[in-house]
Structure formats: C-alpha cells, structure tokens
Amino acid sequence: MNPSGVAEGLAAALEALILVASEPVTLAQLSRAAEATERDCELALAELQRRYCDSRFGIEIASLAGGYRFVTKARHHRAIGRFAEETFDVRLSPAALETLAIVAYQQPISRRRVSAIRGVNSDAVMRMLAVKGYIHPVGRENSAGSAVLFATTTLFLERLGLSSLADLPALAEFEPSVEVAESIEAALREEA
C-alpha cells in the first residue's frame, strides 16, 4: 500500500471509531484502537474534518470536550427538532442555569455548598441536572458518608460547544462592577 493509501485507510478507520463512540473520543484512544501514532492520527483527522466541511454533508466531525465526535450541522436543527425522538430539549430554567454555572466554576462541589451559594435548597435542581446528564457525582468530600461531590460531564462541555473547562468564560469578567456593587449597597442603605 502506498503512503497515501495508508493515510486513507487510517482516516476511514478513525471515522468508523468516531461513529461507534457515544462520547467524544480522545486522540489517545483513537491512536491505540487504530494502532497508529498520534501524529498520523492527527493528520488523518484533519483530512477527515476538512472533508466534512463541504456543504454537501449534513454532518461533521467536531472537536469537543477534549475529543472528536460526529455532530449534525447547525442548519439541520429544525428537521431534527421535528424528528425529536426523546426530544433534544435542553432549555434550562434560570435556576438550573445558575446552578450549572456554580457547579461549572466550583467543581467538585457538594449539593449543600451549591445551596449555600444560591441561598436556596438546590437539591432538586442538582438532581435534575444529573438526570439530564449535565453533572455527575465524582466522589465524596472526605470519606464514605460525607457529602457527594459533583462535577460537570462531557455532555455539558459538548452542549456548550467547549473543548475543555479551561474554555469557560472567565468568571472574573462577570464580577459585578463597582457601580453595581454601589447600587446594591445604596438599595440597602436608602432610608425608607
């Protein structure tokens, strides 16, 4: 087989592997399964990704959550919405979004700690997020019996279109400005 034939065969194998994975597949996993170097895999993947960029394709290979994964192109979302099997509904309530934000930035974190930050019991919301697959238990605070700690999942990264947690918006940019702080303070200072 000539070199280009090898590369072509590798690309096809990687494509097959990415199809059967139900989560993003890492370069390391692909390299082991295809018995090829990571370098060769990267080249083949770049070729694959380029191929699917063509508008004739309704699908593409995205780099998400630290791996590669087949996804549909955005412009077909309405057709998919009509097809909606178990519904791909991901609309989250403001409370769920806030909770998710706290877990994302403070993970691993216990339910109790999330509740303390939000100032309201968040167990039900946390449970819902776990059932939906956005967060999952990753351990316990100290030992058996202590509070379960939660972290975000790869599904969370995928749905937000992030390749890793490092790509989350910097929280510092969302810290209230001095004016906001002052207006809140003023609200609590103003005489009746």
Place this chain on the structure above:
Amino acid sequence: MNPSGVAEGLAAALEALILVASEPVTLAQLSRAAEATERDCELALAELQRRYCDSRFGIEIASLAGGYRFVTKARHHRAIGRFAEETFDVRLSPAALETLAIVAYQQPISRRRVSAIRGVNSDAVMRMLAVKGYIHPVGRENSAGSAVLFATTTLFLERLGLSSLADLPALAEFEPSVEVAESIEAALREEA
C-alpha cells in the same frame, strides 16, 4: 436554487437525521422530518448511499430492518474491537447491573425514568444493554413522539436461567438492612 441544489440540501438533512437516530429511520419518518416527499427522499438517499460506498469512507448508510442507519464498514472491526475492549471496562458493570435491575422490575420503562431512579443519566448504559440484547424497545409511552419504553428480552431470561419474569426474586427478601436504615437516620441527625 436549482433542482440539484434542493436535492443536495435534502440529502444533507437526511444524513443528519440518520446520524442522530438511535433506531433505523423509516422513509416515512425521514419524509416528515425533512418536509419532502418520500420520492424525493428516496432519490436523495440513493445518492447518499452511493457516496459512502467509496472506500475512502469507513462508514456507510445501510438499509435494514425497514429503515436507514449508519454502520461501520467490516474491515474496521478489529480496530473497533480494540476500542470496545478499552471502553467497556469493569467500571461499567455496576451501572449496567443497576440499570438492568430497574428495567427488569419496572418494565416497560423509559430511559428518562431509569435515569430519574438512578439519579444519573443512564442513556448510554441503556443503549449498551440494548446492543447486547438484554433489553429492547417495546412501544411508546402514549403516542408517536413520546418516550420509548424498554423491557427485558428472552435473552435476559435465558442468561439468568429464569423461565419467566415471575421467577425474579421477590423483593421483600431484600428489604434495606438495619445498617442501611441506620445510616439514613444518621444522615438525618447530622443535618439537624
């Protein structure tokens, strides 16, 4: 847009639909979701299937069981086997066991309900159990569009050496032990 442009857009939409469907998609389903006639869909599908015949692709669109689905080409099965060995390690067993137990005792049951009982998203485990033939879809909750319900298969009964579901162990024998009751009580006390 010229006729071929329309067909191209349709083929891309069908491709996207087939990619995300967890069961083979019928022509009727595709036609409804893509808002195109079945005749147009058939033409676009033939074009799609032809495209993936090219050996550069590691995947193809098969028509089977009355529908269309993406499958991997046979020559990549060794690589997929290595990937499967690595992915489905022993860690999965407890999750698989729990999930199967819930389906066995509460069938027919939707994926969502199983996730709610386990408290973590169980879609991937449910799919894997279906792939291994332990469970299968048996209908929908109410009508088209509502959640698919799953039940255990005869293979499941065979593996357990049971002649029917009636032979599943009665649950009364497995009521929570004293230790479990005590640990729950302790948790309550600690909170107070």
Place this chain on the structure above:
Amino acid sequence: MAYEVKLDIYEGPIGILLSLIQARSLDVNQISLNELVTSFLAEIELRRALDLEVATEFLLVAATLMEIKCRRLLPGSEDDDQDEDDFFDERDVLIARLLEAKAYRDVSAVFAAMLEEGIRRVGRRVGFGPEVAHLVPDPLASLNAERLAEAYVAVLGRNEEPEMPPTHVTPLPRISVAEARRRIAEHLARTRRATFDEVVRDAEARLDVVVHFLGMLELFKLGEVDITQALAGAPIELRLLLESA
C-alpha cells in the same frame, strides 16, 4: 407596586432580593428600601407553602433586611458599638452574597446562549450498532438473579436519602405587615394604650415579632400612633392618636 418582576420559584431569597434590586436599579435614585422590604415580604407571602429549608433562608434574609430597615427608621437608637458592628457585618455579608449571586446569574445567561447554539449541532449518542455488537464485551458476565435483585434494592435505598432534610423548623411569619398593623390598631382601639410586649404576647415566632414591630413603625409613620420609649431596652409604649375607621 409598579414593578413586574418574574420570579422563579426556585430562586430563593437571595435571588429574589437580587431580582427586586435589579428591577429597581434602572433608576437608582428611586430605590426605596421600604418598597424593597414590602415586595420581599410579599414574595414571602407567596412562598408560604414552600419547604422549610427555603423558609429558613427567607427568614434570615428577611431578618437582615428588616434590621436594616429598622435602623434606618430609628437613626438615633443608642445601641452599643458591638451591636452596630454586628449589624454592619450582617449587611456586608448580605451584600457580598448578592454580588456573588449576581456574577453567577450573569454568567448563566452566557451559558444559556451557548446552549442555544449547542443544541443546533446534535451529537451522535447511538454508540455501537448491531453490526459490531458482538465486539462489545459482555458487561454482565457474572449476572445472576440474586445480584440483580440486590442491585435493585440498593438503587431504591439510595433514592430514599432525603433530598430536603427537615433541618430547621422555624415557621414563616404567619401574618403580613399589613395584617400586623391592623391587629395593633385593633388592639389599641380597645385599650388606647399598650406596650409593644402586650401587642406581641401571642406571637409564636421571632419573625412574627419583627413583623409586628414593622407594623408598629408604619402606624407611627401614618400618624395613627405615638411611640415612646424611656430608655433603650425599656418597654415600648404605644398610644392611639386617631380612631381608625
């Protein structure tokens, strides 16, 4: 109230207070603590049926708010410095919590936008198709009926862990400030004079006392009662000024 704030039932007191403040900060000069407290108490009223833990959080915030309000109404109170320090600490803690809540709320709006975009590209979650099913190792190699039953019981048992343990059992205030005001007015209509202690003799919870106290201050503002207190800590005496209709 002229403010239409859509409040989420899971928002909690910090979230609600933040929403109320934000709705008003369109015009910072118009923010009135009085209104804020009134709106907040109205929200509490709406949430009476909520679980106890939520109630407790509401109480803590309400108590802080009311304390802030009382301090403003009675600027010349002669509390000692320690009290004053505690008060400012409490207020600062409340402000810090509001600011933290605001940061997460703002970033969660970005999450919402990202998710909105994310759902347009649906990932394949199908996993191994039937053509490669035989390659997947059996996840339940050592399956037997007893293990299955044990697993089922274990899952159900785990579910029984209380999600919202009944930790604090402080009840919500049973009455609103308006109602407290009416009760005080009724009391004074009968007796013309009373001490605050007499008015709140039947109050069961500390917050009920606070609510009555606010009611009393409102009556004072309306010019319906006169309030005197000889010394800090001495009984507060109320005297009816007008016959209520």
